[in-house]
Amino acid sequence: MEVFKEYLMSIANSQHRDRMEDVLGWIIKEFPNLVPKIAWNQPMFTDHDTFIIGFSTAKLHMAVAPEKVGINRFSDEIVQAGYDYTKELIRIRWDILVDYSLLKKMIEFNILDKAECSTFWRK
Template sequence: MNVFADYLARIDNLQHRDRTEEILIWVTKKFPQFVSAIKWNQPMFTDHGTYIIGFSVAKNHLAFAPEQVGIIHFSNEIVQVGYDYTKQLVRIPWDCPVDFSLLEKMIAFNISDKADCSTFWRK
């Protein structure tokens, strides 16, 4: 988690900082094989050199980006839990609970789907 310390310290809203830290710690513990990094000023996790998921903080939400393939695959579930999404990211409003079950499924999907991927992004 030290890799994320500076990023977290720059989040002024303490509730947003705590929620972001909670999620980053959860990912780190749930998927200890991941490499944690800050890239493009965002916390990211990689597995065997390929991108798995990244996070970003905005005024009204915490976003996570599992790449477009994962968003398309889980679009119905994303809507069912009350999140909004675009082609590249899913928004968790600050006043909504984090659906860790959905997050885990989306991360597991990327691990499986990118098992043979040798590039950072999908081609």
């Protein structure tokens, strides 16, 4: 979590900071082979130097970015979880729970789908 310390401290709302810390910590524990890093001022995780998932915060939500392919693959489950989304990110409002099983599916999908990927982003 040391890599995320400065980012987490920049989140003024302590409840939002705690939520983000919980999610990032869960990923570190659940997926120890992923590399945690800060890029573009956002926490993210990579596998063999390819992007797997990223996060950011806003006033009303935590944004999750599993790339467009991941959003398209899980769009029905995203809606069922009570989240809304755009082409590039999922919004999890601060006042609803994180669906860790869905998060796990998205991360596992990206790890498998990008196993042979040699670029940071999908082409």
